[in-house]
Amino acid sequence: MAQxxxxxxxxxxxxxxxxxxxxxxxxxxxxxxxxxxxxxxxFVAFDLRIMRMVIKGHH
Amino acid sequence: xxxxxxLGAGVSGHTAALHLRRLLGSQHKVTVVSPNSQWNWIPSxxxxxxxxxxxxxxxxxxxxxxARKKIGFHQAKAVAIRPKGDADDPRxxxxxxxxxxxxxxxxxxLRYDYLINATGPKLKFEATExxxxxxxxxxxxxxxxxxxxxxxxREVIEVLKTGKPQTLVVGTGHGTCTCEGAAFEYVFNxxxxxxxxxxxxxxxxxxxxxxAALGDFGVDGMVFDQQGFQTTSELxxxxxxxxxxxxxxxxxxxxxxxxRTIHYETLDGTSHxxxxxxxxxxxxxxxxxxxxxxxxxxxxxSELFAPSGFMKVDADYTPKPYEEWRAExxxxxxxxxxxxxxxxxxxAFAPPHQISxxxxxxxxxxxxxxPPRTGMPSGVMGKTVAMTIADRIKHGTxxxxxxxxxxxxxxxxVASAGTGLTKGSAAAMTMLPVVPDYQRYTTGRDERETRGxxxxxxxxxxxxxxxxxxxxxxxxxxxxMIPE
Ligand SMILES: Cc1cc2nc3c(=O)[nH]c(=O)nc-3n(C[C@H](O)[C@H](O)[C@H](O)COP(=O)(O)OP(=O)(O)OC[C@H]3O[C@@H](n4cnc5c(N)ncnc54)[C@H](O)[C@@H]3O)c2cc1C
Numbered sequence: 001m002a003q004x005x006x007x008x009x010x011x012x013x014x015x016x017x018x019x020x021x022x023x024x025x026x027x028x029x030x031x032x033x034x035x036x037x038x039x040x041x042x043f044v045a046f047d048l049r050i051m052r053m054v055i056k057g058h059h
Numbered sequence: 060x061x062x063x064x065x066l067g068a069g070v071s072g073h074t075a076a077l078h079l080r081r082l083l084g085s086q087h088k089v090t091v092v093s094p095n096s097q098w099n100w101i102p103s104x105x106x107x108x109x110x111x112x113x114x115x116x117x118x119x120x121x122x123x124x125x126a127r128k129k130i131g132f133h134q135a136k137a138v139a140i141r142p143k144g145d146a147d148d149p150r151x152x153x154x155x156x157x158x159x160x161x162x163x164x165x166x167x168x169l170r171y172d173y174l175i176n177a178t179g180p181k182l183k184f185e186a187t188e189x190x191x192x193x194x195x196x197x198x199x200x201x202x203x204x205x206x207x208x209x210x211x212x213r214e215v216i217e218v219l220k221t222g223k224p225q226t227l228v229v230g231t232g233h234g235t236c237t238c239e240g241a242a243f244e245y246v247f248n249x250x251x252x253x254x255x256x257x258x259x260x261x262x263x264x265x266x267x268x269x270x271a272a273l274g275d276f277g278v279d280g281m282v283f284d285q286q287g288f289q290t291t292s293e294l295x296x297x298x299x300x301x302x303x304x305x306x307x308x309x310x311x312x313x314x315x316x317x318x319r320t321i322h323y324e325t326l327d328g329t330s331h332x333x334x335x336x337x338x339x340x341x342x343x344x345x346x347x348x349x350x351x352x353x354x355x356x357x358x359x360x361s362e363l364f365a366p367s368g369f370m371k372v373d374a375d376y377t378p379k380p381y382e383e384w385r386a387e388x389x390x391x392x393x394x395x396x397x398x399x400x401x402x403x404x405x406x407a408f409a410p411p412h413q414i415s416x417x418x419x420x421x422x423x424x425x426x427x428x429x430p431p432r433t434g435m436p437s438g439v440m441g442k443t444v445a446m447t448i449a450d451r452i453k454h455g456t457x458x459x460x461x462x463x464x465x466x467x468x469x470x471x472x473v474a475s476a477g478t479g480l481t482k483g484s485a486a487a488m489t490m491l492p493v494v495p496d497y498q499r500y501t502t503g504r505d506e507r508e509t510r511g512x513x514x515x516x517x518x519x520x521x522x523x524x525x526x527x528x529x530x531x532x533x534x535x536x537x538x539x540m541i542p543e
Contacts, residue, residue: 014331016265017273017307022297025513033484033514043516046487047523053469053491053508054542057439 061087061452064153064171066137068093068121070434071405072177074441074543077534080128082449090131094158096120098532099202102434103525105241107205109212109248114202119533128534134159139350142398151400173448176370176403177441180344189316190232196316196338199245208339215337219258225336228321230267232340234312237429239268239276242341244474247486250303251476265333266300266307269428271326271418273297273307277428279415281490282502283511295511299486312426313340328421344406344429346370363395370403371396374411381416386466386496388412393444399456402444405437414494433470436493438543439463466494469508475521485517
């Protein structure tokens with residue numbers, strides 16, 4: 001599943017991954033993660049997905 | 060009258076027991092053997108490990124539930140299986156040793172018509188010198204371990220408050236560990252606690268894992284659909300760690316832990332040391348040690364169990380290279396080969412192979428995450444085998460078995476931190492199926508259901524699951540309506 005190589009030793013004796021190319025969320029994304037109205041709908045969508053998975057997985 | 064014996068009262072065994080009792084008339088006996096007096100909702104141990112919940116919030120006593128449901132209960136550990144009975148009786152039997160304080164150490168031989176092995180994992184701390192609660196690292200695998208982990212975490216937070224920097228390491232303690240999702244959840248929570256305490260800037264938080272890449276989770280990683288683009292669990296996890304300032308070290312095998320020093324090797328064969336003040340390392344899992352004997356008393360353990368100690372079932376155990384692994388290799392009925400009345404479910408069954416690509420360092424050190432057998436599939440396996448047994452008892456031994464494969468079932472992993480309904484945050488993943496099927500899906504999994512999300516809603520999901528599964532496990536009114 002390798003795509004973006006992040007395996008870059010960053011010094012200090014330990015081969016710590018270089019995560020500087022991993023995307024950071026924008027202020028809009030951070031706000032959306034806390035927006036109660038939006039999160040309510042995500043909650044409903046997540047629960048529906050779990051129920052779909054239960055149904056699909058039983059066949 | 061038929062007698063069903065279930066070894067283990069965890070997610071899979073307890074689910075099987077409740078469904079069997081529901082499906083069978085009172086003339087049939089359902090009996091559970093488990094060394095612990097309490098049921099534990101293990102996923103919430105993560106919250107106990109950071110002090111957000113107390114032990115009492117994640118466990119409850121089993122005996123009253125079993126008494127109410129008319130399920131027999133022996134607080135004991137199984138030590139040996141005799142599938143063909145003994146000289147006195149040809150019926151199958153299990154030797155048990157009581158852990159109930161009043162009877163501790165006494166033994167008994169229980170007979171069965173149908174047997175389910177749901178004994179879960181043996182936590183193999185001994186695989187790495189110096190690891191585990193008896194050594195220098197913490198664990199969250201049991202509620203008691205989690206309580207201890209929280210004590211140590213609080214001590215470190217107190218030191219941080221004095222202005223002294225501290226290093227906290229969370230991850231896997233051996234190259235062959237599974238359950239990376241639990242380590243991921245715990246590091247997410249530790250970061251949150253440090254922020255709450257106002258000491259995050261003084262703490263170095265390191266995620267040390269046997270996964271070859273971030274986001275592998277022992278399932279070969281996932282491809283997510285994000286607003287019309289394919290992204291990977293590697294990038295998703297990398298983004299999360301970057302945002303939170305968590306350092307990641309991947310492809311590791313821990314050789315030894317000394318007081319405050321972890322000695323580990325990475326996939327490139329180089330050796331390293333990491334100084335720490337607090338470490339929570341998940342141990343590798345093996346099968347709970349059970350012996351097996353034939354009617355004459357000859358040892359047939361290797362016939363029933365794989366060398367790992369897990370019980371062999373209807374999987375394809377033919378050794379083959381990673382490229383030839385198929386979804387069909389995975390078991391569907393969980394029946395032990397050669398026995399039509401023995402099954403193994405949950406973590407107790409022997410997987411045919413890993414899911415992630417197994418790797419070795421140039422020194423020959425195996426760094427290969429073992430396949431996770433998470434809560435949802437474990438519960439479904441328990442219910443599936445319960446339905447098979449109920450059908451056999453009611454309609455005769457030729458009744459077709461019910462099936463459930465990890466190459467069809469999904470799983471959810473929710474790393475959630477915080478208290479209350481508005482202050483938490485969570486990283487939530489779902490995957491379908493757990494074992495990728497490249498014949499059915501181009502990315503190995505159903506892209507509609509395989510997702511990684513961040514936000515408050517995941518926290519609500521985790522809280523909901525906590526209360527729902529405790530309610531279900533207590534067999535309260537309508538429990539059977541709550542899916543596994
Ligand atoms: C910290 C942590 C967090 C997790 N978080 C998640 C999560 O978020 N989502 C998820 O899906 N999964 C999660 N899991 C995995 C989940 O807990 C397991 O999938 C599940 O518990 C497996 O069920 P089981 O019945 O096979 O084993 P267990 O639940 O471990 O039950 C095994 C039972 O067997 C008993 N037993 C042991 N030895 C014997 C013996 N000799 N004789 C008889 N009985 C015996 C034990 O006492 C226990 O009752 C997590 C695991 C851990 C460790």
